[in-house]
Amino acid sequence: MTRSFIRPARLAAIGVFALAGLIFWVSFNTAQGTNLRSDSSMLRLTDLIQERSRQNAELDSQAASLRRQVDHLARRDDGSTKGQDRRLDALEERAGMEKLKGEGLSVTLDDAPTNATAKVPGLPDPEPNDLVIHQQDLQAVVNALWRGGAKGIKVMDQRLISTSAVRCVGNTLILQGRVYSPPYTISAVGDRDALQAALHNAPAIQNYLEYVDAYGLGWKVEEHKAMTLPGYSGTVDLRQAKPVG
Template sequence: IKERSQDNAELEQSTAAVRGRVDTLAERDDGSTKAEDAKLAALRAASGTEELTGKGLTVTLNDAPPNATARIPNVPEPQPNDLVIHQQDLQAVVNALWRGGAQGIQVMDQRLISTSAVRCVGNTLILQGRVYSPPYKISAVGDPGTMKKALAASPALQNYQLYVNAYGLGWKVDEHKALTLPGYSGTVDLHYAKPVAPTP
């Protein structure tokens, strides 16, 4: 898995280099109007393939210590699943940040796009063909106050906070005056879902 993850990272770098050359060629005078150029720039920004800088937040999630015990009276001793980060925890953070107006999100060192899937297998995260272990960092550019409110309002994250208090799961939110997210550099082709031609 580690070898495949490394291969995927190298392929992403190669793809990014080719995309950069294609973008350079596309930016040559092709007779497009200023309105078309502006529309194309807006689409690039929305697609997540362009670098994004602004105010933002970083949320860090981590497993509880291996020897964790209940910290609160009358709470049962933890089961192994109570002490690790799960897929739904990561998804809850990402979804709350989007609801809070995030302009762009990065999980670990990868920018999310519309086809990104945050998936866990066991206690590892698999994102766009690469494997990560906790602690997990999720960074978002947007209004920090609004995103913090969205995190606090999420029912899934309110439940997560119960486990933070009871068993010591890791939770940290850092605010940034200037945060830069790289543009997504991997493939944008769909591997599984395919568009279906409309029936006549």
């Protein structure tokens, strides 16, 4: 019986030609006009992220409703005094778990137009990163409002608590499992004059306002005589805790 076989050198040559053919096909397909920014796989990923964000919002709402029922049942049967209940209510308010009403203000930040040019003579044309809101911009506003004595802060539609983290990936905000796109609105309850002064005195915000003037980033501050912040509705994952008082 004659056994046929392929020499290793010939096998390697076949592999090289096959790989070259694959590379050629991919290059040809891209050259035909495949839009990498609107590739269907990327669109599916974006849709998935948005859907998961919507699901997280629904689960947060359900969890908040269940927690209110549990709290009601626990207080009804825990044998606590009215004084103890009042102290618990105060602690929950300070922790951001309850609605908060009062005067305050809101700050809205937005990306500049993608075709923006320098608005000030002598400045170079902007780089892409100069035209979008960054994580440090949002953090600067949040930190300034806390320093200004804010009693509570909401970013978009979510209340911030001590474990909240404001994070940006690309030009999207990820907050407590949900995804947001600009414009971003940050609201705070507190003395309006003190909050305004804190914004004005924050160096990081002054730096941001230079880009507002130079390239058209969005910045709007609105005062409110009365506003309501929702209570935090997500889960709390504490690794360490220390009693207050």
